[in-house]
Amino acid sequence: MDVLDQLHAVHTGRLSRRDFAKGLLGLGIGAVAIQAAPSRAFAQAGDHAAVFTWGGFDIEELYGSYVAKNGALPEFVVFGGSEDALTRMRGGFVVDIVHPCLTDTPRWIDTGLFQPIDPSRLSNWGDVMPGLYQREGNDAGDGKVWMAPFDWGGTSVTYRTDLYEPEGGESWDILWDERIAGKIGMLASGGDSWWCAAIKAGVPFSEIHTEEAFEKISAVLRAQRPLVRVYTDDTTTLEQALASGEMAAAMTWNSSAVLLQSEGVPVRFAQPREGQLTWICGFMMHRDAPNPDRAYEALDALLSVESGHFMIESYGYGHSNARAFEKFDEETLRSLGLSSNPEEILTAGHFGVPQTQEWESRMNETFELIKAGF
Amino acid sequence: MSPTLLFLLVGVAVPFLALLLISFWTRDGFGFDTTLTFANYERIWTEPIFGALLSRSLWISGVVTVATVLLCYPMAYYVAFHVHRHKMLWIILMTLPFWTSYLLRIFAWKVILGYEGVINASLLSLGWIAAPLEFLLYSPTAVIITLAHAWAAFAILPLYVSLEKIDRSLLEAAADLGDGPARRFFRITLPLSMPGVLSAFFLIFIPTTGDYITPALLGGPDGAMIGNLIQLQFGAVNNWPMGAALSIVLTLWIAAIGLVFLALSRILAQRAA
Known part of the structure; x- marks a missing residue:
C-alpha cells in the first residue's frame, strides 16, 4: 500500500519531496475516483429507485409500502434548490424520479428530459386530489401527467x-x-x-x-x-x-x-x-429512468395515506392524498395553516406563474x- | 507516448482546452451560442462583482496561507529537531484532523464558532461577553479560521520533510563558528527549509483560492468567494461559459501570483548564496 510505504518513509525520515508529491498525486486521483464511483453507480440500473429530492424527504416514513415490498429505502440524492437539480440533470445526471414544483414544470418539460407518468400504474392515484394535477401544462395526453403532485x-x-x-x-x-x-x-x-x-x-x-x-x-x-x-x-x-x-x-x-x-x-x-x-410540488420521471418499475412503487408509496399523515403531522405540509386529511379535524389543520380543501389555501396566497x-x-x-x- | 504524458493530456490538457473554448462561447437558453467572443471576459473586466469577489478570494486565501505556514512551521520544526522517538506517531497525531471528511471539519467549526458554540458559550459563562459574538460565524473570519485548520496537514508534511532533510552537521558548524540559536535559524535552517515553505505555500494557496464549500457554509453574505460564483454559474445561474471564463481568469491569477512568488524566492535565494 502506497500510504503505508509513505508512513514508513516518514518514520525512517526518508520521504523525499518527489515521493511526497507522488503521494499527493495518488491522493488526488483517489479523491476524484471516490467522487465518481457512487454517482456512476447511481445512474445505472440497480435494485432501487433513484430519488432526487429536497432534504427531509429522504426518510423511511414516506416510503412505507416501498420498503415493505423491497426491503430497503430507495437511493437518495438531495438538492437544495430545484434549479440546481435541473442543471445537474442537464449535465447528464440520471435519476428515476425528481421533485420540482408546478411553477417549474413547463420549463422542465421543454428540456425533453422527462417522460409522462402513467397514473394507471399507481394504486393510490384515485385518492389524489384532481385540483392538484389538473393544472395548465400538466396534461401529457392519454390520461398521463407530467408531474404527480405530492406536497403543497x-x-x-x-x-x-x-x-x-x-x-x-x-x-x-x-x-x-x-x-x-x-x-x-x-x-x-x-x-x-x-x-x-x-x-x-x-x-x-x-x-x-x-x-x-x-x-x-x-x-x-x-x-x-x-x-x-x-x-x-x-x-x-x-x-x-x-x-x-x-x-x-x-x-x-x-x-x-x-x-x-x-x-x-x-x-x-x-x-x-x-x-x-x-406552491404545489410533486414528482417527475426522468426520460431515461433506469428503474421505472421501482420508481412507480416509490411514487405510489409517496402518494399513500400513511405518507400523507406523516407529511401533515410532522411537517405541516399539505399532501396530495385527499383521504390523508380525514384523520385531522379542521381546527388542527387550520392551526397548521392547512385545509382539506387545498384550493382555499392556494388561492388565498400567491401562486407562482x-x-x-x-x-x-x-x-x-x-x-x-x-x-x-x- | 509515455503514460505520464497521456495522463497529462487526457487529465489536464484536454479539459483545460475545453474550458478555454467554452469560455469564449455564450449562453443561449439552455444551450450554447458557439460564436467565439470575448463577451464573458469583458463582463469580468467591467462588472464590479467579479473583481471584488476575486480580490476577496485572493486576500482570504493569502491570509490563510500565511497563517497556516506560520502555525505549522513550529510544529514541523519541533518534530524534526526535538522528537527523537516515535516521529511517525507525532506526524500522524498532527495530521489526525485530516483523516476525517472535509465537510465534517467544516461542520465541526460551525459548532465551535456558532452562536451557541463552544467559544461563545465559554466566553459567556466566564462573563467576558454579555451577548454572543456574531462575527465569529458567517463572516470572512470564519472562512479564514476553518481553511487554515482544514489545510494544515498540507503545510506540516512538506515543512517536516524539508526540515528533516537538513544536514545536522551544518547546524553544528554554525554553532561552532559562533552563531547563536536565532542567527543559526535564520542563516541555516530557514533558507534550507525554503523548499518546504514554498511547497506549503502552493499546496495551500492554490486550492483555497477556489474553495467554495467553506464560504458557502460559514461565509455568510460578506464571506462569499469566487468559487461560489463559479459554482453558481454551473448551477442555478445556468451560465457555463461565464463559469468557464471565471475559472480561466482565476487560474491565470493564481499562476501569476505563483510565478511572482517563485521569482521572488529565487532572487532571495541567490542573494543569500
Missing part, C-alpha cells in the same frame, strides 16, 4: 414570538424590519425569495416578467441585504438559528415552524396580510448579485 404548502415568515412583536400585524415587512437587523434569515434560492420579494414589493405575479418588476424586486431585496444574517438553502440552519435566538425571523416553509413548535420553541408561521407564497428559461436565469443571476452585495 406555503413560504412565509417563521418568527420568535418571545423575541419579536411585528408592528401592525403579521406581514412580509417582518423580514425588512430594522429592529431585528442581523437577526433575519433568508432562503438562498430565488424560487422562494424572489417571489416573496415580489409580494413585498407589491408586484402582481402576472407582471413579474416585466422590466419594471425586475427593478422593483431588486430594489426591495437590495434594501434587505444588510439586515440578513445568512442566505441558505439548508432549512436546518434556519431552524437551529431560530431555536437559539441567533435569528428572530426567517423565511421558511411550513415544516420549519411545525418542527420548532414540536420542540417547544415559541414560534409562529406568519399569515402575512399580503398573502403567503403558495411559470416563466421562461431566460427569465429564470436572469432572475437567479440578479439575485446572486444582490446576495453578494451588488
Whole structure:
C-alpha cells in the first residue's frame, strides 16, 4: 500500500519531496475516483429507485409500502434548490424520479428530459386530489401527467414570538424590519425569495416578467441585504438559528415552524396580510429512468395515506392524498395553516406563474448579485 | 507516448482546452451560442462583482496561507529537531484532523464558532461577553479560521520533510563558528527549509483560492468567494461559459501570483548564496 510505504518513509525520515508529491498525486486521483464511483453507480440500473429530492424527504416514513415490498429505502440524492437539480440533470445526471414544483414544470418539460407518468400504474392515484394535477401544462395526453403532485404548502415568515412583536400585524415587512437587523434569515434560492420579494414589493405575479418588476424586486431585496444574517438553502440552519435566538425571523416553509413548535420553541408561521407564497410540488420521471418499475412503487408509496399523515403531522405540509386529511379535524389543520380543501389555501396566497428559461436565469443571476452585495 | 504524458493530456490538457473554448462561447437558453467572443471576459473586466469577489478570494486565501505556514512551521520544526522517538506517531497525531471528511471539519467549526458554540458559550459563562459574538460565524473570519485548520496537514508534511532533510552537521558548524540559536535559524535552517515553505505555500494557496464549500457554509453574505460564483454559474445561474471564463481568469491569477512568488524566492535565494 502506497500510504503505508509513505508512513514508513516518514518514520525512517526518508520521504523525499518527489515521493511526497507522488503521494499527493495518488491522493488526488483517489479523491476524484471516490467522487465518481457512487454517482456512476447511481445512474445505472440497480435494485432501487433513484430519488432526487429536497432534504427531509429522504426518510423511511414516506416510503412505507416501498420498503415493505423491497426491503430497503430507495437511493437518495438531495438538492437544495430545484434549479440546481435541473442543471445537474442537464449535465447528464440520471435519476428515476425528481421533485420540482408546478411553477417549474413547463420549463422542465421543454428540456425533453422527462417522460409522462402513467397514473394507471399507481394504486393510490384515485385518492389524489384532481385540483392538484389538473393544472395548465400538466396534461401529457392519454390520461398521463407530467408531474404527480405530492406536497403543497406555503413560504412565509417563521418568527420568535418571545423575541419579536411585528408592528401592525403579521406581514412580509417582518423580514425588512430594522429592529431585528442581523437577526433575519433568508432562503438562498430565488424560487422562494424572489417571489416573496415580489409580494413585498407589491408586484402582481402576472407582471413579474416585466422590466419594471425586475427593478422593483431588486430594489426591495437590495434594501434587505444588510439586515440578513445568512442566505441558505439548508432549512436546518434556519431552524437551529431560530431555536437559539441567533435569528428572530426567517423565511421558511411550513415544516420549519411545525418542527420548532414540536420542540417547544415559541414560534409562529406568519399569515402575512399580503398573502403567503403558495406552491404545489410533486414528482417527475426522468426520460431515461433506469428503474421505472421501482420508481412507480416509490411514487405510489409517496402518494399513500400513511405518507400523507406523516407529511401533515410532522411537517405541516399539505399532501396530495385527499383521504390523508380525514384523520385531522379542521381546527388542527387550520392551526397548521392547512385545509382539506387545498384550493382555499392556494388561492388565498400567491401562486407562482411559470416563466421562461431566460427569465429564470436572469432572475437567479440578479439575485446572486444582490446576495453578494451588488 | 509515455503514460505520464497521456495522463497529462487526457487529465489536464484536454479539459483545460475545453474550458478555454467554452469560455469564449455564450449562453443561449439552455444551450450554447458557439460564436467565439470575448463577451464573458469583458463582463469580468467591467462588472464590479467579479473583481471584488476575486480580490476577496485572493486576500482570504493569502491570509490563510500565511497563517497556516506560520502555525505549522513550529510544529514541523519541533518534530524534526526535538522528537527523537516515535516521529511517525507525532506526524500522524498532527495530521489526525485530516483523516476525517472535509465537510465534517467544516461542520465541526460551525459548532465551535456558532452562536451557541463552544467559544461563545465559554466566553459567556466566564462573563467576558454579555451577548454572543456574531462575527465569529458567517463572516470572512470564519472562512479564514476553518481553511487554515482544514489545510494544515498540507503545510506540516512538506515543512517536516524539508526540515528533516537538513544536514545536522551544518547546524553544528554554525554553532561552532559562533552563531547563536536565532542567527543559526535564520542563516541555516530557514533558507534550507525554503523548499518546504514554498511547497506549503502552493499546496495551500492554490486550492483555497477556489474553495467554495467553506464560504458557502460559514461565509455568510460578506464571506462569499469566487468559487461560489463559479459554482453558481454551473448551477442555478445556468451560465457555463461565464463559469468557464471565471475559472480561466482565476487560474491565470493564481499562476501569476505563483510565478511572482517563485521569482521572488529565487532572487532571495541567490542573494543569500
